[in-house]
Amino acid sequence: MKILLLVVGKTTESYFSEAIKEYSERLKHYITFDMEVIPDLKNMKNLSFDQQKEKEADQIFKFLQSGDYLVLLDERGKEYSSVQFAAYIERKTHVVPKRLVFIVGGPYGFSSRVYKAANEKISLSKMTFSHQMIRMIFVEQLYRAMTILNNEPYHHE
Template identity: 75%
Template sequence: MKISLLVIGKTDAGYFVDAIREYENRLGHYIPFEMQIIPDIKNTKNLSEDQQKEKEGDLIVKNLQTGDYIVLLDERGKEFSSLQFASYIEKKTHTVAKRLVFIIGGPYGFAETIYNRASEKISLSKMTFSHQMIRLIFIEQLYRAMTILNNEPYHHE
């Protein structure tokens, strides 16, 4: 199984890029991982929120593969502690055949077509974070889950 993180728009802040790259490298020791970046939609000033979500949704669909298990990172999703998330990832490694794809949507969330295509929604917090920050938080939690599953001394109770 491979884990993919699909995101809308690139991260401009160098400190986020460096931190994300660090955790990507660390994750490579445990599981195949990739972050796919979908370019931002151009000329969004002329689009309604729904139109922007639809255009982003079309781009997301183009990056999905047959057999993907899709999990949306969504404020209305299920919340986990770090230990629960590790258990969740462990279960998925036994039940997902190809790719476990986590998706971070654009600034207005997801198009209805993406909600309909997803198997699950999870939330990293009730708080709202920038799209750049949520990438780092997610990838760090994924790394933390891997260290928990391997009984390594990164996570402390």
């Protein structure tokens, strides 16, 4: 199984990019992990939030493949502790045949089409974080999950 983090818009802050790169490199020891960036869409100022979400949805669907298991990182999703998330990832490795795809939407969330296509939603916190922060937090939590599953000392309880 491969894990893909699909994000809308580039990471502009270098300190987030460096942290994402660091944890992505660490993940290579455990799993096949990639992060794909959907470029920022042009000429969005004159569009409503719903129109923007629809244009982002068009781009999201271009990256998806048949058999992908889609998980939206969404404030209304299910919350997990780090240990529970590790168990979640382990379960998915046994049932997802191809790619486990986590998606971070644009600033206004997802279109209804993306919600309908998703298999489930996960929330990383009840708090709100910038989209750039969520990427870094997710990649770190995925790395933490791998260390938990391998009984390594990174995670402390």
